[in-house]
Amino acid sequence: AQSVTQLDSQVPVFEEAPVELRCNYSSSVSVYLFWYVQYPNQGLQLLLKYLSGSTLVKGINGFEAEFNKSQTSFHLRKPSVHISDTAEYFCAVSQYGNKLVFGAGTILRVKS
């Protein structure tokens, strides 16, 4: 069975600083990996995904993530955050044709 661990429940950061949101997964087979963002009182929006190929994946709003198979990680990064990036971020994993399994979420709080 797959599982996802998001290592930080909350990450406070000042505006224009870099940020990394950590995600580790467990699976014995090849997986697909996703990051979703949820702004307050909204649904989830896909930020980026890793299916295969290059381990560095670029998404919307300047976010990127790196797939590391040996460490079973898929950390999300942004070099310079903005107030508008304040949201909850979810890492998720699936296998081909199977359901998404989500992590518990990380709340990113950007302070001015």
Place this chain on the structure above:
Amino acid sequence: NAGVTQTPKFQVLKTGQSMTLQCAQDMNHNSMYWYRQDPGMGLRLIYYSASEGTTDKGEVPNGYNVSRLNKREFSLRLESAAPSQTSVYFCASSEEDGVSGYTFGSGTRLTVV
């Protein structure tokens, strides 16, 4: 706009009451899902429908039933609501293989008193 539409957006129920959450998608997706979101627990799968005419239990199905009415619509029913079912409910849809990720509705915030 194309996407997933959920109704209602908010609902307050008394313990023991029943209700149906509605979900419709217009992206011609085969697969549809119901998740619940609780603080600190992420999203947990209640039921899913891989294709029209099929439904299967997810991680937390107890107290819920679903109906895949047609390819577009997938409803979630609470027969006898309990306070433990207070949550935010999300419907989602995807291509059958899931590789494109899921498209989510905006959610239903349900409170059971």
